Amino acid sequence: MASAGANLRRDREKAVKATATPTSHTPRADIQALRAFAVAAVVLFHVWPKAIEGGYIGVDVFFVISGYLITGQLVRLRERGNLRLGAFWAARARRLLPAALLVLLASTALTVLFAPPALVTQYLRSIVGSTLYVENWVLAADAVDYLAAENAPPIAQHYWSLSVEEQFYIVWPLLVIAATTAILTKKYGRRALVALLLAITVGSLVLSIVTTFAAPSFAYFATPVRMWEFGFGALVALIPSIIVPALLRSLIWIAGWAALLFSAFAFDSATPFPGYAAILPVSATALLMLIGPAPPFRLASMQGWKPIQWLGDNSYGIYLWHWPLVVIAPAILGADLELWQNILLVITTCVLAALGKRFVEDPLRFGRLATFRPRAILAGTLVAMLLVVAAAGLPALSIAASTQAQTERAQAEVADPASCRGANILLNPSCEGARDIPVPSADLIPGLGGLYDDTDGAFDCYTAAETALEPCHIGSDDPEAVRIALTGDSHAAMLVPGLRDVAADAGWSIDVYVGRGCVWSADPDPKCAARQASLQKDLLSNGYDAIVVTAWNQLEATDQVRQQRAERFAERWRTAREQGIQVIPVLDNPGIAQSSADCVTSTSSFTFETCAFAAADFLREDPLALAADESGVTPVDLRGAYCDPDGVCPMVAGGVVVYRDLHHITASFSHSLAPYLLDEITALLDAAPSTSP
Structure with a gap:
């Protein structure tokens, strides 16, 4: 054997x-x-x-x-x-x-x-x-x-x-x-x-x-x-x-x-x-x-x-x-x-x-x-x-849970103008003295361990392919609510967390049409044709009182390309205004320096100027602003939330990290921006007795 x-x-x-x-x-x-x-x-x-x-x-x-x-x-x-x-x-x-x-x-x-x-x-x-x-x-x-x-x-x-x-x-x-x-x-x-x-x-x-x-x-x-x-x-x-x-x-x-x-x-x-x-x-x-x-x-x-x-x-x-x-x-x-x-x-x-x-x-x-x-x-x-x-x-799950809990606890505080956090540090005059108060990296919002994931549902209905956009709804369900369409690319999506905070109380019913590329304009690109046709039909036929639009202002675009984009925006906006729909463009945030993004990940304490970059290097003429001039509409300009009058643009504002990558803002910063975005849009809605040209 x-x-x-x-x-x-x-x-x-x-x-x-x-x-x-x-x-x-x-x-x-x-x-x-x-x-x-x-x-x-x-x-x-x-x-x-x-x-x-x-x-x-x-x-x-x-x-x-x-x-x-x-x-x-x-x-x-x-x-x-x-x-x-x-x-x-x-x-x-x-x-x-x-x-x-x-x-x-x-x-x-x-x-x-x-x-x-x-x-x-x-x-x-x-x-x-x-x-x-x-x-x-x-x-x-x-x-x-x-x-x-x-x-x-x-x-x-x-x-x-x-x-x-x-x-x-x-x-x-x-x-x-x-x-x-x-x-x-x-x-x-x-x-x-x-x-x-x-x-x-x-x-x-x-x-x-x-x-x-x-x-x-x-x-x-x-x-x-x-x-x-x-x-x-x-x-x-x-x-x-x-x-x-x-x-x-x-x-x-x-x-x-x-x-x-x-x-x-x-x-x-x-x-x-x-x-x-x-x-x-x-x-x-x-x-x-x-x-x-x-x-x-x-x-x-x-x-x-x-x-x-x-x-x-x-x-x-x-x-x-x-x-x-x-x-x-x-x-x-x-x-x-x-x-x-x-x-x-x-x-x-x-x-x-x-x-x-x-x-x-x-x-x-x-x-x-x-x-x-x-x-x-x-x-x-x-x-x-x-x-x-x-x-x-x-460890990854532990960090994610801890960061999420920290961010959620700070959300209400960030949205309070008196907190001097986020956009408030520049838009609230009483917060000027808070700029030099150091904030340890461990206390940042969002926590750095969850920086790349700080989107708070902004992209829940975001469409990556150049296909027709299926809208999501946020805000009031009241039939008498002001009906607004939010449209654009990923930069429009980043406004969603903040708008979700204020839309219902403002009496706004918002349909969100966001996706990668092919934004609402007269873009001749064949790959955008199907989306553009579908989007144009939805925006003009669904009874909206106003269309809020924003898009990525790409740094590398030439002046000629910016002007062409502006003309294509303006063509679509004129069509909407002829049908009695108000158009409200929101000018885009600046892009940022790679060195500033790297600085955030390796710095232990932050004041207003820590890792900051110069507006002159990264703030370009926005095609949306050019289109607004051409078509006679008034834009929402909140770029003062990103850079001070001297052209200093912070990476961390009042303990809130402004950017999650080289050009998208964090959801936390979006929450802090919401009260000001509410005021600006409300003022434009109230000041428009007629939306015809």
Whole structure:
């Protein structure tokens, strides 16, 4: 019995080892060199972005390599008849998750200890998404979410590519099995698989090209858009061996590496990516793997150089560790890193990667854990992931709850003009003496831990796509109430929290039409045509007494563009006034300096001038003001709530943070602005005996 049991254990260990690693031989030197290039490109891009502006293509190189190695492994296992999904996924978990979870735990500690308060919740949310391997979808959603798109890069942002890979590892073996189930012979099974992979690769490439121009941020992170890059590698793995003459191999080798270097140094943030541009580095990587080991000449043989091979061997750990250090180091030092500090950061990254490989990755990958049943490994993996989620998620929930409670307690006080908080600090003359009273960062409203989330329902009916707007209702339900339509983009939405405070008592019934772009004007853009037609119909036919309109006054717009926008606004406003509807434009708040936004997250005490910026640099002529002059309407101008007569614009006014990003005000500031907005609109409504021109 004992002997039989021992034999059974040995058989099981052999079976596990057969599926534990992609290959049983030493990694190919040329593939390790590609890994070394890929990780070096990414790290250098993140540490010195101006030196290698296209270094992000390193991720695409990794995707092609993964497609090649994993497809080769799966097909070999399938043809031998011992492809077991549980064993495959357990092997992937052993290979990737220990190091990844270790870095996420370290990132959690670094976040809690050193991250700026305004970024802690965002960083922890990123860690949770990365632990669950959905970070790419979190970032894709944030990229589509207009309000989150400008947030600072989170500490686990680089896990988006690992999330894409993990999703690939789940789906790909299922596709291999599906394509080869009916025909298990090597010849026809491979043909069926090649046909399926060709269809997926071509379809994904077309999707990539289309979405890169239609929704570039989404295209960058979404798994289906990236699947073609794995497909290129997978197809190389399935192509029969081809004997290529040495001269041709040499030419392909030179061309492939030249294409990779060109992509890394010629591409930049303005390059539409992935799309057409990604075809170059992806094809180059695939060709370099297709020709096999390097041709026998001196330059090619350098890719076997030990430092390059070491870099390839440790590329996974280097990729994991570098980004948290890049993100957190400036917060620890309180300043941007100098050259020698960046060099030290890169060295530290390599040391941590080497230690992780020696004491975490290799022991768990090749040690006794390799003999455990796949079921046990997967269960242990799930437990470890849940522990990391708890380590990051519980502090995030605690901070969010505390910040929300603090903000809610202060809401009534902020809206009281006598409190000298928020807009009151500039609009209430009796509050002038309160400007120099210091407010600790811990007492700010909203709390910095919830700054990015301080919207208070402003975007409950906000529409991101250029589709027809479905209005939300706030204020009075009295049939005799003054009927007002509020329309515009996200800047109009930010007025909602304050208007909600005062609308019912003022006897206003407000329908809110807010969405991204395509604001109410005679905009000729075809993508706005459907929304403009629907909005025009609703605003003119629903019996409104007044239309309140505001829109983002974009800093980068030229004077010519501002004038064109003004003319388009004025054309719509004249039509409304001809039908007896009053138009009340609300002039927009200024944009702010990035340095001022960064200052808020790293300062411990605030007075009026702390982190302030100059109005002359960020307050531009508003197209709404130009349109008001042209069409003969009177605007609401509350820009005095944002900057004093000397042109000093505070980031924190009376303990209230004014901006949640580079141009949106916080809901807390909106609450403080509400009494003044009420007075201004009421005065205009009362002063208009007739709304005809």
